[in-house]
Amino acid sequence: MDRGYEKERFESVSIKTSVVKKFRRYCRQLSKSQSMTLLLMLEFFEDNGISPNESMGPHMQTLEKLIKKRINGVIAILKDIEKSQTKPTVAMMETLFKEAEPKKKPLILEKKNVEKKQPKYRERNQIDL
Known part of the structure; x- marks a missing residue:
């Protein structure tokens, strides 16, 4: 049913x-x-x-060709936008971020050349007495 x-x-x-x-x-x-x-x-x-x-054959083929042309047009527009706008903008942003990148500074507490100093006071050995 x-x-x-x-x-x-x-x-x-x-x-x-x-x-x-x-x-x-x-x-x-x-x-x-x-x-x-x-x-x-x-x-x-x-x-x-x-x-x-009506015959659908030629009518459907014409629509298919028209759709393919429009899709190809959209693809061309997107490629042009990518080439002329997106890539240059990304390149500029990358250069800005590279220049603005902070340089590594050593910490104030960090010492590069740590020399082993002789102690000012020595313990006396029992022999020295």
Whole structure:
């Protein structure tokens, strides 16, 4: 049973035998009932504004080419922005940070040359007495 359509009654439509066979095969491929398949087809045509009499081949190919051109245009714009704006800005920022980088100064308490000094006072050994 089709969900949401359980309470609706069936109507009959007269369709040629060859068309019905083809339609039923198509319904089996979609794994849908005949009513739901027909509903999906109608909604597709209405949503996309397509007439079954129109050919989709050249029309879809033209749209595909147009989309590819626009995508290529966007890619070119992004590359230009990267080349002319992003990379120079990053380079300037890096040079600013390198110059502003604080130089390491030794701590006040730190002594570089620590010499071992002789103590001013020595302990007397017992022998020296």
